[in-house]
């Protein structure tokens with residue numbers, strides 16, 4: 001096997017994880033030839049001749065076989081990836097924001113240049129889900145992909161529930177353990193999970209959905225009253241990403257959700273992630289593993305580097321279906337929304353109210369509301385409103401009730417209302 005020489009960009013948590021896994025792997029022939037960095041003054045453990053701030057000298061070096069991009073900044077990452085592809089090199093990246101926001105461009109550039117971009121490490125770290133969707137499920141009509149896609153928030157929620165830690169302490173721990181993004185708002189507000197969800201949507205349904213189109217509500221507004229409400233019902237709260245195809249429409253969102261304590265998603269703890277897919281033939285499939293951390297992410301990157309060594313490429317097998325499916329936010333979802341005071345309550349936005357509770361410092365409403373409504377500014381920006389999807393589930397399949405059945409129920413309800421109006425007019 002050829003000894004692969006790697007041009008690495010970034011030597012943070014994941015870059016060091018790659019270095020370690022590469023050195024400890026028994027049967028992979030590869031080495032890091034050069035490392036591109038931003039700050040040459042920073043103290044590093046490897047010899048200084050390995051580091052350079054001259055990105056082009058790495059990308060254009062004929063002795064370097066492949067580029068591994070592991071930096072934080074999505075725009076700089078895109079520049080590196082595009083230049084590398086154009087310079088004739090294949091790339092491994094773990095930058096989920098960059099991939100999610102530029103999926104169509106990356107697909108087109110790969111076709112144009114014949115070089116590959118692999119990004120298994122960008123989605124749920126150690127869970128080998130992208131290649132599984134591409135290869136094993138390449139020909140299966142999939143209907144749903146959902147799960148716990150963010151290790152930091154899952155860690156925070158686990159510690160808050162089990163150890164009764166306060167939110168800030170749990171977040172600081174997630175940062176110390178190297179799980180959180182440099183800007184942890186990306187984790188707790190659900191952006192990180194949304195980028196991963198968008199990448200999964202591309203490989204599940206062949207549809208490239210820009211993250212701006214997808215609703216994300218995070219865990220930062222969860223109050224102790226919400227935690228008490230969950231515990232009193234025998235539920236936990238998990239931050240879930242969810243995409244579902246119903247006929248020709250794909251619905252997707254990232255939101256906290258009440259999960260019964262005996263559900264597999266509830267027992268996915270700490271930095272572990274879970275991906276659940278549903279297919280017309282295979283039915284329900286579960287994947288679980290560490291979704292954050294230096295070594296699990298480094299291992300996913302190493303696996304992609306190894307895949308490039310035998311010229312592996314994603315074929316985007318589902319892309320041929322993309323003309324037949326559309327992304328939509330026109331579905332109702334069933335939520336619990338808590339408000340700090342009665343003035344905050346947005347009762348009129350609900351299609352249907354099932355339960356109401358008002359007290360001077362805590363109010364909540366359980367009901368159905370359209371995803372489009374939750375994307376409006378007031379729901380997005382009011383720090384006193386917290387939204388959690390309800391726990392109603394059928395046969396352990398989260399979300400089916402939330403989107404599918406509710407749509408039928410509401411259509412029936414509207415039909416009934418129209419019929420009643422018609423009858424009243426006739427009377």
Ligand code: HSE
Nearest residue numbers: 150151152179180181
């Ligand atoms: N901040 C991310 C997480 C890292 O917590 O899941 C892995 O993508």
